[in-house]
Amino acid sequence: xAITTIPHRRDVxxxxxxxxxxxxxxLPIHYSRALLRAFDIFPIELWGPPxxxxxxxxxxxxxxxxxIVHNALSFLKMGELNVASLILIPHTCDSLQGLTSVLMDMIxxxxxxxxLYLPRGQREEDVVFLVDELQALYAHFSDFTxxxxxxxxxxxxxxxxxxxxxxxxxxxKNRQQMGLSNIDFYRLVRSREYLSxxxxxxxxxxxxxxxxxxxxxxxxxxxxxxxxxxxMLDVISKMKGQVVADxxxxxxxxxxxxxxSREPFRRMAERIIYAPPDPTRGNSIAERAEYxxxxxxxxGAKGIIFYEVKFxxxxxxxxxxxxxxxxxxxxxxxNIEVDINNLLPHQIATRIGAFLEMLDS
Amino acid sequence: MGxxxxxxxYWNVKVTGQPFxxxxxxxxxxxxxxxxxxxxxILSPPLRIGARTKELISRHYLEGRYASGHRPVAWxxxxxxxxxxxxxxxxxxxxxxHGALCGVRGAVVELSGMAENAGYSTDICSYARTDxxxxxxxxxxxxxxPKPDLLLACTNxxxxxxxxxxxxxxxxxxxxxxxxxxxxxxKVSDHALGYVKKQxxxxxxxxxxxxxxxxDYRHLKQIIRLSKDATELWQEIISRGRHQxxxxxxxxxxxxxxPIVEMRGKKETVYFYAELLRELDENIAKGKGAVRNERKRxxxxxxxxxxxxxxxxxxLGEHGICVVSSTYTNAWGELxxxxxxEKPLESxxxxxxxxxxxQGTKYKLDTMKRMVKEFQLDGxxxxxxxxxxxxxxxxIDQRNKLIQEFGIPALLLEADHDDPRAYADEQVASxxxxxxxxxxx
Numbered sequence: 001x002a003i004t005t006i007p008h009r010r011d012v013x014x015x016x017x018x019x020x021x022x023x024x025x026x027l028p029i030h031y032s033r034a035l036l037r038a039f040d041i042f043p044i045e046l047w048g049p050p051x052x053x054x055x056x057x058x059x060x061x062x063x064x065x066x067x068i069v070h071n072a073l074s075f076l077k078m079g080e081l082n083v084a085s086l087i088l089i090p091h092t093c094d095s096l097q098g099l100t101s102v103l104m105d106m107i108x109x110x111x112x113x114x115x116l117y118l119p120r121g122q123r124e125e126d127v128v129f130l131v132d133e134l135q136a137l138y139a140h141f142s143d144f145t146x147x148x149x150x151x152x153x154x155x156x157x158x159x160x161x162x163x164x165x166x167x168x169x170x171x172x173k174n175r176q177q178m179g180l181s182n183i184d185f186y187r188l189v190r191s192r193e194y195l196s197x198x199x200x201x202x203x204x205x206x207x208x209x210x211x212x213x214x215x216x217x218x219x220x221x222x223x224x225x226x227x228x229x230x231x232m233l234d235v236i237s238k239m240k241g242q243v244v245a246d247x248x249x250x251x252x253x254x255x256x257x258x259x260x261s262r263e264p265f266r267r268m269a270e271r272i273i274y275a276p277p278d279p280t281r282g283n284s285i286a287e288r289a290e291y292x293x294x295x296x297x298x299x300g301a302k303g304i305i306f307y308e309v310k311f312x313x314x315x316x317x318x319x320x321x322x323x324x325x326x327x328x329x330x331x332x333x334x335n336i337e338v339d340i341n342n343l344l345p346h347q348i349a350t351r352i353g354a355f356l357e358m359l360d361s
Numbered sequence: 362m363g364x365x366x367x368x369x370x371y372w373n374v375k376v377t378g379q380p381f382x383x384x385x386x387x388x389x390x391x392x393x394x395x396x397x398x399x400x401x402x403i404l405s406p407p408l409r410i411g412a413r414t415k416e417l418i419s420r421h422y423l424e425g426r427y428a429s430g431h432r433p434v435a436w437x438x439x440x441x442x443x444x445x446x447x448x449x450x451x452x453x454x455x456x457x458x459h460g461a462l463c464g465v466r467g468a469v470v471e472l473s474g475m476a477e478n479a480g481y482s483t484d485i486c487s488y489a490r491t492d493x494x495x496x497x498x499x500x501x502x503x504x505x506x507p508k509p510d511l512l513l514a515c516t517n518x519x520x521x522x523x524x525x526x527x528x529x530x531x532x533x534x535x536x537x538x539x540x541x542x543x544x545x546x547x548k549v550s551d552h553a554l555g556y557v558k559k560q561x562x563x564x565x566x567x568x569x570x571x572x573x574x575x576x577d578y579r580h581l582k583q584i585i586r587l588s589k590d591a592t593e594l595w596q597e598i599i600s601r602g603r604h605q606x607x608x609x610x611x612x613x614x615x616x617x618x619x620p621i622v623e624m625r626g627k628k629e630t631v632y633f634y635a636e637l638l639r640e641l642d643e644n645i646a647k648g649k650g651a652v653r654n655e656r657k658r659x660x661x662x663x664x665x666x667x668x669x670x671x672x673x674x675x676x677l678g679e680h681g682i683c684v685v686s687s688t689y690t691n692a693w694g695e696l697x698x699x700x701x702x703e704k705p706l707e708s709x710x711x712x713x714x715x716x717x718x719x720q721g722t723k724y725k726l727d728t729m730k731r732m733v734k735e736f737q738l739d740g741x742x743x744x745x746x747x748x749x750x751x752x753x754x755x756x757i758d759q760r761n762k763l764i765q766e767f768g769i770p771a772l773l774l775e776a777d778h779d780d781p782r783a784y785a786d787e788q789v790a791s792x793x794x795x796x797x798x799x800x801x802x
C-alpha cells in the first residue's frame with residue numbers, strides 16, 4: 001500500500017471546514033468519538049505536536065510539565081487551533097487537568113473548552129459515573145450546537161466507530177503480514193487520530209487486502225504514550241528491529257472492543273472503561289504486567305521498549321514493577337525518556353541499537 | 362488481632378511510652394528551653410504548645426510502632442476521608458506526613474535514593490519516592506512504620522497518589538480502596554457527588570472486612586463532629602494571623618498542622634487546637650508577634666519547603682517580614698462548614714471533593730486575593746513545587762494576575778517540598794533578596 005494515500009491532517013481539516021463541519025481539537029487519551037460525530041463534530045486529536053515554539057507554552061507552564069502539554073498549549077498560542085471550534089480535554093493526568101484549568105480560567109481561548117473526567121476504576125460505579133459524565137457532555141454539546149441527536153442516531157454513530165475500531169484491531173493483529181515498515185504502519189494507524197471513521201475504515205480495508213513480505217527483524221513491543229518523534233521508528237528499523245505489538249496510549253491502549261448495551265451512553269462508557277489496561281484509567285500494575293506478558297507471548301516479542309515522555313508520572317510509577325515482572329518471564333526491557341520537542345538524540349539511537357543487539361544475541 | 366501483640370501494645374504504649382512522653386512534655390513546659398540557635402533577636406520564642414505537638418506526634422508514631430497485630434492499620438493519603446476508618450478503629454498512617462517529617466529531619470536524599478536505585482524516576486513526587494524508599498529499605502527516622510492492612514487513596518489532592526498507592530498495594534499485597542473525586546472545574550455536579558458517595562458506601566464493607574467489625578454509625582457521627590470541631594479550631598487559629606503583629610507565622614502553622622492532617626476525628630486533636638488558640642489569644646493580648654519587628658506581611662502559596670523552614674523563617678524575619686497566611690494551611694480549615702455529622706456520607710463526599718487542590722486555578726487565585734485583603738498583606742510568595750503539579754500548574758498566570766490586576770508584588774520560587782536536590786540555595790537567596798528589596802520600595 002502506498003502510504004501517500006493517507007491524507008494529511010491539514011487537508012482533512014480543510015475538507016471538514018469546506019463542508020461546514022465543526023472541528024474539535026481533542027487532547028489525549030480516551031473519549032467517545034461517536035458522541036462528537038453524533039453532533040457532526042469532527043475530532044482531530046492533538047498529541048502535543050512537535051516543532052512548535054515552546055516558549056509560548058512556557059509563558060504559562062513550568063519546565064517540569066511534560067512536553068505533550070507544553071506543546072499543545074504552544075500550538076494553541078501559535079494560532080494553529082483557530083480551525084477548531086471547541087477543545088475537548090479528557091482528564092488524563094494532573095498536567096492535562098492543570099492545562100484545562102489554566103485554559104478555562106486564565107488564558108480563555110476563543111474555543112469553548114469541554115473537560116471530560118475519566119474515572120480511575122473499572123467498578124460498576126465508575127461505569128455509572130462515566131455514563132453521567134457523557135450525558136452531561138451531551139447536554140453541553142446540545143447547548144453548543146443546538147442539536148439533539150436521538151438514541152438511534154447515537155447508536156448509529158457508535159456502530160460506525162466500532163466498525164472502524166475493529167479494523168484498527170485487525171491492522172494491529174495483522175501487522176506482521178502487511179509488509180509495512182515500522183513508520184508506515186504507525187502513519188496508517190495514527191491516521192485514526194484525525195480521519196473520520198468511514199474514511200479510516202476504507203483506508204484500513206484497503207491496507208488489509210495488501211499482503212507483503214514481512215520486514216522481519218528482532219521482534220519488540222513498544223510501550224509508552226506516543227512514538228514521537230516518529231523518526232524513532234525508523235531508527236528501530238535501521239537497527240533491525242520490528243515493532244510487533246504496542247502498548248502505546250495513542251494506539252494499543254485504544255483498541256476498544258465493540259459494546260453490547262443498547263443504551264448508547266452506557267455502551268460508550270463501557271467501551272472506554274474496559275479498554276486495554278492503562279495507568280491513567282487506574283488499572284493495577286498486575287493487570288498491566290499480565291497484559292504485556294500475554295502480548296509478548298502472542299506476538300513473539302523478545303523485549304519491550306518503554307519509550308516514555310519525560311515527567312509522565314502515570315508511566316514512570318509503574319515502570320520498576322512492570323520491568324521486574326517482565327524480567328521474571330524472561331523478557332528484557334529498556335526505558336528511554338524523551339522530550340518530544342527535541343530531535344531524536346544520537347544517544348537514544350545507540351541505546352535502542354544496543355538493546356536490539358542484546359536481544360539478538 | 363493477636364494477644365501477644367496487644368500485650369506488647371499495652372505495655373509499650375499505654376504503660377510505659379505514653380506516661381514517659383507525658384512526663385517529657387510536662388518537663389518541657391515547666392522548664393522551657395529555647396533552642397540555642399534560635400534567633401531571639403528576630404523571632405519570638407517558640408510557642409509553648411510546641412512541647413504538646415512533640416508529644417502528640419511522638420505518641421502517634423509510638424502507637425504505630427506497636428499497632429500491627431493489635432489493631433488494623435490503614436495507610437491513607439492526606440486528603441483521604443479518614444472518618445470511616447477512624448470509626449472502625451484503624452490506626453491511620455499518612456505517608457505524606459511521614460515524608461514531610463523525613464524532609465524536616467534531612468532523611469529524604471537517602472530514602473529517595475533507595476527508591477531511585479530501584480528504578481523510580483527522580484521526576485516523580487518526592488513524597489512518593491521517600492515513602493517507597495522507606496518501604497523498600499525499612500528505614501525511617503521514626504524508628505518503625507507499621508505494615509498496612511488496608512490502603513486508601515483519594516484522588517482529591519492529585520492523581521499521583523493512585524499511582525503511588527498501586528505500588529504500595531503491590532508491595533504489601535493488601536486491598537487498596539480508591540476514592541476517586543472528579544475534579545471541580547466550575548462547580549460540583551450532582552453526579553460527581555453521587556459517585557463519591559457511592560464509593561464511600563462501597564468502601565465500608567471492605568474496611569469492615571479488614572477491621573473485623575461492623576461500622577457503628579453513631580460512632581461515625583461522633584468522629585465527624587470531632588473532625589469538624591478540630592477543623593473549625595484550626596480555621597480560627599490561622600485566622601489569628603490577621604492581627605498585627607501576627608501571633609503565628611506560617612512556619613509555625615506548618616509544624617503545628619500535623620494533628621489536623623493525621624489525627625482528625627480525635628478528642629486530643631480538639632483539645633490540642635483549643636490550647637493552641639488560647640496561647641495565640643494570650644500572645645495577641647500581650648502584643649507579641651511571631652516576628653519581633655513585623656513590618657511586612659506575606660502569603661505563602663503551595664506546600665512548605667520542609668528542609669528550609671528555618672532558613673526561610675529567619676531570612677524573612679531578619680527583614681521584619683512575617684509570612685502570616687498560606688493557601689496550604691488554609692486548605693485544612695476552609696472545609697469545616699461542609700462537615701455535617703447528621704448526614705455522614707453525603708457530607709463526607711461533599712467535603713472531600715472540595716479541597717483547593719481539587720478545584721480550578723481561578724478558585725485558588727480568588728482565595729489568594731481574598732486572603733491578601735483579609736490579612737492585609739504586602740506580597741505573595743508562590744512556591745513552584747516541582748513535586749506537586751496540581752498545586753503548581755497555573756501559578757505563573759496567578760502570579761501575573763496578582764501583580765497586574767491586583768497590584769501586589771508576587772514572587773515565584775522554584776523548589777521542591779521534600780527533595781533538597783531540587784533546591785538551589787544561591788538562586789533562592791538572590792530571588793528572595795530582590796523580592797525583599799521590592800517590598801521596601
